[in-house]
Amino acid sequence: MEIRLLGAVELYTDGGQLVPLRRRQERLTLAVLLLDPDRVVSAERLVSVLWGQTPPATARATLQALMSRVRKAVHVAAGADTDGRTRLLALGEGYRLSVPADSVDLHRFQRMVEGARAITDPRRRSAQLAAALDLWRGPALADATTGTLRERLCGGIEESRLTALLDRIDADLSAGRHAELVSQLSELVVDHPLQERLHGQLMLALYRSGRRADALAAYRHARRLLVAELGLEPGPSLRELEAAIIGDDPGLGSAVAGAAASTIPGAGRGTTSGAGAAGAVTELPAPPVAVVPAQLPAGVAAFVGRTAYLSRLDALRPDESDERHDPTIVTITGTAGVGKTSLALRWAHQARRAFPDGQLYMDLRGFDAEAASVGPSEVLHAFLHALQVPAQRIPAMPAAQSSLYRSLLAERRMLIVLDNARDADQVRPLLPGTAGSMVVITSRNRLSSLLVIEGAHPMHVDLLTAGEARKLLVDRLGGHRVAAEPDAVAEIVSHCSRLPLALAVVAARAAANPGFPLAAIASELRAARGGLDAFDGDETFTGVRAVFSWSYRALDPPAARLFRLLSLHPGPDIAAPAAASLAGVPVRAVRPLLAALTGAHLLFEQSPGRYGFHDLLRAYAAELASAHEATAERTQAQGRLFDHYLHTADLANRLLYPGRQLMSLSPPRPGVAVADLAAPPQAVAWFASEQRVLLGVINHAAEHGFDRHAWQLAGILTTFFHRFGLWHTMAATQQTVVTAASRITDPAGRAHLHRSLAVAIAALGRDDDAQAHLEYALDRFRELGDSNYQADTHMGLVWVHGRLGQPELGLHHAEQALALWRTTGHRTGQANALNNIGWWHAQAGRYEEALAYCGQALDLHHETGENTHDEAVALDSLGFIHHHLGQHDRAVALYGQALARYRAVSSRYYETRTLTRLGELHLTAGDPALARRTWEQALAILDELTHPDADALRDRLAALPG
Structure with missing residues (x-):
């Protein structure tokens, strides 16, 4: 047959x-x-x-x-x-x-x-x-x-x-059949235009056939296709193959395209430091170490039983001898609070060594009552970042993101845990396409289409057995105490519906009061009535609300009020200053309240100083807030919360860019706690810890009518998004605010929105659109008579026209900005405009005129003493000018001064720009070895920042002689 x-x-x-x-x-x-x-x-x-x-x-x-x-x-x-x-x-x-x-x-x-x-x-x-x-x-x-x-x-x-x-x-x-392959490969790259490996094979076949120019033309054609279709530069293997062809690397005589990188001379070779002129080049950092993702959060301490579930997960785990062709997908479903996440994490930690390429984790927040669930594109961006894809190589379109993600997972054995999924559509783009990896999904819903179409293995988690529930209490309270009151224990288990979350809350209460008879606790549970309205029709939650209400009633009034108000926060977690702002109390006063809520298991500290809710507890707290907090008080609390994030972000922005023209904010409400930030590194650390929260805050503010907070916070955060390379997130956030702009009647607000959006979309390469948004903002600021922001918007247009290759238009806008800032007396603005005018004269080869303008800019910065960063920018411009005037030593000294100032304020990206120009100076002076060491310093920083400039600099390094 x-x-x-x-x-x-x-x-x-x-x-x-x-x-x-x-x-x-x-x-x-x-x-x-x-x-x-x-x-x-x-x-x-x-x-x-x-x-x-x-x-x-x-x-x-x-x-x-x-x-x-x-x-x-x-x-x-x-x-x-x-x-x-x-x-x-x-x-x-x-x-x-x-x-x-x-x-x-x-x-x-x-x-x-x-x-x-x-x-x-x-x-x-x-x-x-x-x-x-x-x-x-x-x-x-x-x-x-x-x-x-x-x-x-x-x-x-x-x-x-x-x-x-x-x-x-x-x-x-x-086997040496390169000549006969050229025709076939030329046809195949037409059929599969985005297949980089094919392009590399064609380049190699052409090169080995003596057609070096055609091989390089094939690379340029491949690059145009990838950039046009995916918005991506070619990968490192293709770029390194191009560099090897340019250098006529003898190793290409026996290499295959898929291994081209390993045959290029110098690829992966270590470097040594050398003494740079004027101390500009220092010891090079070690190359970045590949990090295996290990994102699993800590498991739950109060875990008992579930042996059969754990065994089944073990049986489903793929191994290297497995002949299946598809990834292993498991859906863990069950009612809220039943322990789905606890089970998934317990098994994941036990099994993690079976997945040597790492573990990815994301809480999808599919059932969060107060905040939007996490979309697939956001998860893919985070996962691709964890897989060390530079930000500039992450495609803008979700379908392309998913394709890249599956390609990266194709040859890996990874465990992906997707927690709290809303439906199949939320997780389907996050599934690998090949065998070897395993996906564990938790959800309150059945996710039936995953079972039918993707062949997922269903696992429905039931309530604890009576024995397991009793074991949980024994583990928390001790065997003697539980054995002494078997009837009370049985009643507690019944009132808690054998739900792990409810039992954990009761156990915490009993453990904190060792003198309480368990019969008294059972009696209190018996007296409580009601069910969470958010879960009408599910009898399981009748006992849960009783547990929550009982634990809540044990709080003192300030802690109870904080518990209610915390439901107004969008999540996923909250730090003490934000909690203090919600309550309108000092930070020192809120810490004991947070400790009380954590001790009662009504809140958990998921990392030092950051607190979160279980979604059932959030629903219960929201219910209480609606019942016990007047509408005016809830609105005031939200206003204080948004003020906290807005003014802390503004403070962080001012620390990073002192003396710059920044947004004017209304004073914070009474009771707002602004985070204690005193230096640029603290500002960067604050943003890193609050990044996910800030996105939720912007959306939350827009949804609840705090439109001014939404657009002002989005505008301020542009600095941070740009610094961290989060351009897709920045653009999405700005677009969310612009979509809601129909409610914003403040003309200044609309102008700021479009100005901020321009920065975001220019970073994504949409320079023409960015220009249109800036011109709209400029017209609005003219109508408002705001000369300072007119000037600032002109400077945005300077940047965009530079990206578009239109230096004369850039020069025109810089001159307009200077004239406006001279009328307002803004000296730092004048200095920056002067420096930009000088820079564009230098780009046109008018170096004497450039020297005069940039010299004036540096003098103004010295007089004001406000902005070390902008002073460094002027020093960098002067270094460039003296380089092109043939004054090598003076240029090296100026670049060295610029580098020292950038390092003083942790301005890593701008440090790389100066290092790049310093390397060009050394190359012009006939010292390619020193140029290489300088550029390698810059590349190490760019790779750390996942900045798009990294690939271009890597190409220049590959083209260096020797």
């Missing part, structure tokens, strides 16, 4: 006679059973594949009829299969088709490709791969399915076909 899936689905007898499968559904059913051979395929999955999400009422009956016809066709094809190796069986709620391994072309193809990897001789390896590829007669399942369903079923198979083809080409390149 022979079954063909690699093309049209066909079934043949041993004698070569075609066994007809006349209906498409018969062919599709046979194919689905054989894609994952000898495993049970659920009837639910088959129904979904055959009829989609809305199957007819007769689907199950029709499926049985289909199985009967497929069984008959397989029996005819198998003929005298006396050893019983061919069987189609109905097992439970599914079907399993067992056939001889060699009878299916797909499985022969996979074994042949796997065997080829062990063949060392390139000609024999190429021959075996070619034979495997000859099994393909067209697209897989060509006459059984189309569209999205075919992509889901066959995407991995088609990818393995392309990989085998690329492996065969590598073998042919190693």
Whole structure:
């Protein structure tokens, strides 16, 4: 018997006679059973594949009829299969088709490709791969399915076909067949324009064929395609191959494209430090170390039992001998508070060594009552960053982000934990595309479509057994105390509905009061009534609210009030100064209240100084706030909270850029605590710890009518987003605020919004759009008569026109800014405008005029003494000018002064700009070795910042002689 899936689905007898499968559904059913051979395929999955999400009422009956016809066709094809190796069986709620391994072309193809990897001789390896590829007669399942369903079923198979083809080409390149490959590769790159490996193979084949110029042209063509389609520069292997071709690296004579980086002279070679002129070059830092992601948060201490669940997760864990082709996906579902996250994290920590490439974790906040859930694009950005993808290489489009993510995971064994998922659409873009990795998803919903379409393994977590609930109390309270009052313990377990969260709260209360009889605690629970309104219809939560209310009533009034007000915070966590602002009390007064809430298990300290809610507790606190806090008080508390973040962000901004033209804010309300920041490193650290909170605060402010806070905070945060390379986040945040701008009647607010948005989208490369937003803002500031912000917006246009390659327009706007700032007397602004005018004269080769303007700028900075950073910018400009005037020593000294000032204020990115120019100076002076060491210093910083300038500098380093 022979079954063909690699093309049209066909079934043949041993004698070569075609066994007809006349209906498409018969062919599709046979194919689905054989894609994952000898495993049970659920009837639910088959129904979904055959009829989609809305199957007819007769689907199950029709499926049985289909199985009967497929069984008959397989029996005819198998003929005298006396050893019983061919069987189609109905097992439970599914079907399993067992056939001889060699009878299916797909499985022969996979074994042949796997065997080829062990063949060392390139000609024999190429021959075996070619034979495997000859099994393909067209697209897989060509006459059984189309569209999205075919992509889901066959995407991995088609990818393995392309990989085998690329492996065969590598073998042919190693065998010296480069000349005959050029024509085939030229056609393949048209069919697969975004496949970097193909472009590298074509470049290598052309180079080895004596066509060096064509090889470099092929690289330029590949780069244009990648930038145009994905917004990405080529990866390091392709760039290093280009550099090796430029340098006629002798190692290319025997290299293959996939290993080009390892054959380039100097790739990965260590460097040594050297004494730089005027002390400008210092000891180089060690190269960045690859970090394996280990994002799992700490597990829950009060974990008991769940042995069967843990064992099942162990059984599902993939290992290296596993022949499955798809990732392992497990959905852990159950009611809120039942311990889904505790189970997932307990097992994940136990199993983490089985996933040597790391663990990724994200709380998707799918059921947060107060804040929006985390979108797939935000998660992908965070995961790609954790996988060490530089920010500039993260695509803007979610589909491209997902593709890049799956590509990175394809050859890794990773564990991905997605906590609190709302629905399947929230997690589907986050699933790997190949075997080896495992995804554990927790949710209150069943996520049925993941089970049907992706083949996820469902695991529904029930309440604790009575024995497990009792064990939890024993672990927390001690065996003697629990054994002394068995009836009270049974009643406590009953009132808590055997829910782990409720039991943990009760246990904390009892442990804090060792003299309380457990019978008294049971009596209090008995007296409490009611259920969380947010979960009407679920009797489980009747006892939970009783537990919460009992614990809440034990608080003193200030702690109880703070608990209520904390529900107004968007999450995911809160620091003491923000909590103090909510309550309108000093920070020193709020710390004991936070400790009281943490001790009562109504709050948890998820990292030092940062506190969070369980979502049930947040819902309960919100319920209490609505019942006990007047609307005016809730509004005042929210206003204090938004003032805290707005004024702390403003303080941090002023620490980083003193003397700059910054936004004018109204004074904070009474009772607002501004974080105690005193130096630039503290400002950077504050933003890093509050980054996720700040995004939620902006959205929360816009949703609750605090529009001024929303646009002002978004504008201030532009500095931080730019500094950390979070351009996609910056643009999304600004766009969110602009979308809500219809409610903003303040013309100044609208102008600031568009000015801030321009910075965000320019960082994403949309310079024309940025120019339009800046011109809109400029018109509004003119209407308002605000000369300072007119000047500041002119300076934004200076920057954009520079990016657009329009120096004369940049010069014009710098002159406009200078004239305006002279009328307002803003001296730091004047200095910056003068420096920009000088810079553009220098770019045009007018160095004497440039020297005069930049010299004036430096003098003004010295007079004001306000802004070390901007003084360094002027020194850098002067260094550039003296370099081009041929005054080498003076230029080195000026660059050295600029570097010292940048380092004093932790301005890492601007430090790299000066180091880059200093390297150019050394190269011009005939010292490429010193230029290399200087640029390597800059590159180490750019890589640390994941800044887009890194790739260009890496290319320049690769092109250096020696």
